[in-house]
Amino acid sequence: AQSVAQPEDQVxxxxxxxxxxxxxxxxxxxxxxxxxxxxxxxxxQFLLKYITGxxxxxxxxxxxxxxxxxxxxxxxxxxxxxxxxxxxxxxAVRDTYKYIFGTGTRLKVLA
Amino acid sequence: xxxxxxxxxxxxxxxxQRVTLRCSPRSGDLSVYWYQQSLDQGLQFLIxxxxxxxxxxxxxxxxxxxxxxxxxHSELNLxxxxxxxxxxxxxASSAAGGxxxxxxxxxxxxxxxxx
Numbered sequence: 001a002q003s004v005a006q007p008e009d010q011v012x013x014x015x016x017x018x019x020x021x022x023x024x025x026x027x028x029x030x031x032x033x034x035x036x037x038x039x040x041x042x043x044x045q046f047l048l049k050y051i052t053g054x055x056x057x058x059x060x061x062x063x064x065x066x067x068x069x070x071x072x073x074x075x076x077x078x079x080x081x082x083x084x085x086x087x088x089x090x091x092a093v094r095d096t097y098k099y100i101f102g103t104g105t106r107l108k109v110l111a
Numbered sequence: 112x113x114x115x116x117x118x119x120x121x122x123x124x125x126x127x128q129r130v131t132l133r134c135s136p137r138s139g140d141l142s143v144y145w146y147q148q149s150l151d152q153g154l155q156f157l158i159x160x161x162x163x164x165x166x167x168x169x170x171x172x173x174x175x176x177x178x179x180x181x182x183x184h185s186e187l188n189l190x191x192x193x194x195x196x197x198x199x200x201x202x203a204s205s206a207a208g209g210x211x212x213x214x215x216x217x218x219x220x221x222x223x224x225x226x
Binding site: 034036041042043044045046049090096097098099100101102103104 | 113115144146153154156159161166167169201203214215216217218219220
């Protein structure tokens with residue numbers, strides 16, 4: 001079965017600093033990976049996805065993610081964090097007809 | 112606004128009761144997914160429908176059932192409710208099925224509190 005793991009429950013970063021939210025995956029076959037963000041009292045919103053091709057995927061709101069096959073990782077990154085980026089971030093993987101989500105990482109950007 | 116509508120937004124009920132959560136997918140989307148989000152278990156996949164047919168099932172309890180109607184809206188029925196069923200229930204939709212690697216559009220969720 002496919003799975004993803006988010007090793008950090010919370011990440012704190014100062015505004016203006018680069019941020020990284022980690023995700024590792026375990027799949028059989030080619031991985032189809034996603035990042036979603038959840039703001040308070042809202043549903044999840046799609047940020048970006050990796051299917052095939054370039055290992056660096058660009059997404060919404062200035063976020064990007066780096067796919068690393070040898071390390072089975074798909075970390076979410078942003079060069080300069082904003083206070084408004086504070087939210088709950090989920091990594092996900094497609095598993096046939098469903099999507100499996102990680103446990104989520106709470107990002108807190110400090111002013 | 113994702114275009115996915117969930118009602119009600121909040122639901123408070125007692126143990127042993129039965130409730131129905133409703134989801135209207137984005138216009139044109141054929142697939143509906145149901146997820147349960149709780150503090151201790153994260154986001155758990157419950158069930159997926161495509162154009163009225165059940166396509167995938169997760170760790171959905173036997174007390175829970177769902178269906179997708181001809182107009183493509185979906186309902187999640189929860190019966191014999193227990194305290195542990197208190198959670199945020201999300202519906203998501205996509206144009207086709209999960210096999211196409213599409214992104215999901217999520218509703219704002221229904222917060223269920225079982226007292």
